[in-house]
Amino acid sequence: MKGKLILEDGSVFTGDLLNEYKATGEVVFNTGMTGYQEILTDPSYCSQIVTLTFPLIGNYGVADKFMQSRESFVNGFIIGELCDEGSNWQKENELAKFLNDQKIPCLYNVDTRAVTRTIRSQGCMKGIIVSEDASQEEIDKLMAVPIKLDVVAEVTTPETYVMDNDGPHVVVMDFGIKQNILNSLHNLGCKLTVVPADTKADEIMAMNPDGIFLSNGPGDPKDVPEVIEEVKKLIGKKPMFGICLGHQLISLALGANTYKLKFGHRGSNQPVKNLLNGRVHISSQNHGYAVEEASLKELPLEITHINVNDGTVEGMRHTSLPLFSVQYHPEASPGPDDNMYLFDQFWTLLTGETKGE
Template sequence: MKGKLILEDGAVYTGELLDSAAKTVGEVVFTTTMTGYQESLTDPSFCGQILTMTYPLIGNYGAAEQFMQARRSFVRGFVIGELCDAPNNWQAEESLAAFLSARKIPCLYNVDTRAVTRHIRSAGTMKGVIVPETTDEREIRALCAEKLPRNVVETVTTTETYTLETAQEHAPHIVAMDFGVKRSILRNINRIGAKVTVVPAHTRAEEVLALRPDGIFLSNGPGDPTDVPEIVEEIQKLAGKKPIFGICLGHQLLALAFGAKTYKMKFGHRGGNQPVKNLRTGKVHISAQNHGYAVDPDSLAGTPLAVTHMNVNDDTVEGLRHTQLPIFSVQYHPEAAPGPDDNMYLFDEFWNLMKGV
């Protein structure tokens, strides 16, 4: 059945609906990744958003449980070019269409995603709706008027504490605060030989320290970091107690905890091709990113934070380090490995901080 994507500013893009009754509303964003569509669909950082893939051929290798990044998908909708109905890969367990249908993810395909992307790059991210072509104007207006949730961290975080064990003797113990953590990040931390205890986002600092960690990890996650000031307060209480490593939303929350500010970007960084310069070594690494907010570099003056990494494309802040305490963070996702392993050294740096090296 014919369907359409209607943006907040009135722009309309037509296509085919996978589910003829699908109707949804969300913030429309795009990602430039050429592969990893299932990882993107299940990345909690896309919570509440309608995800557009710029690469036109989607579904070629199907879907499988091992590529899930969370317990479920939190996207509001999926907009793509060609939807492959005959996947060919030895790991495939189902087609992408079956994956989307089973999880009731509204999908609009046969869309000119290049046009959608160019529009968002020009006008910025905005609210949009996916509806069948026959939907009347009154229903569309009602859908457009829906308010999007703000504190989406509560939606994606774990509801209970759990642990990833390791066979390594004398392994460091890391407490990971789950703001919407990807499973691949946890696996990489666990793989370096650390025991990882994952706790809900609003776990108090006293409870984190009671677990006797050697290090504290602040995860990625969705939304505006200023929407969770109570988490920022707990991070302030943790500062100086144990080494801390933050990624993505965790990076932004750390910046707020030490007095810096964040701002909403025009269309964000979402993709696997962002060049990041390490200011300490001068090397440029290719990074995977998924965020719509960034740290304001001008607000860092007077704080104990120093910039360690910058985005080569637009000079946004990509990494911070505390000048006195064993605390550092990056805006990107080192475990996604588009380099392919340019940024894995960050996990080693965290290990060394915990070992006091």
């Protein structure tokens, strides 16, 4: 069946529909060469239509071990060539079956280079996936569907759960956390108590944690002011580490500002400079918002990392409290392992010991 992606500015891109599902959402692109299942199941993509720039998708199939959440929260998938039969010793199924089982609208055989160039030029915008013969009435109806704002509430864990261990106790505020971040913290030796995003500060402190972790997640950080208020109450009480949305929430809680990027940073090949030692790391990223550098100047925060491509803030630390955060994803699944040292830094804040000693 033939279908098309229609962007808010009137641009149209044609292709083939894998299924009959329709989609409305913000259209974004990811430049990673691998990790399509991790992208599809990363809650940070909630309500978005994801375009992959790498031309061949599905070539190594799918497997349960690569799932990053309980289900996929993406609204649609735009790709070039859809591989019919993947080849990988870990493969359990084909990508096409996964997309159908998850009820994800997929348009393939699309000129994804053209889609990406449009988004880079015009910025991220709303789009819809429909069949080629969709009526104008159907198109107008889908395009009128608003972009969801309550996305953190949709992806957070519905109930508290524990990943037991012998090390320090960390309460994880789940705003849409990737499983591989949890695995990285657990492999470090931490006992994890993962709590819903709306958990109050006094409830967290009653759990007697050694540290607090603020996770990644979808959407505009300013859409969850109630979470920001609870983070304010937690700052300075225990060592704190934030990633992606967690990084933005910390900055807002301390009085800084965030803003929307033109087309965001999404991919496993983003260069980040560590200002503390001058090293450049290659990182995995997925965010559409950033912390405004100018808003940090009067605050007790030091910028520790910047994006080499556009100079945006990628990391910061408090000048007196045991608190730091990064905009990118240090866990290397998929992506490089350049930034795993950040988990070791958190361990040091928790225990006073260098990991491995």
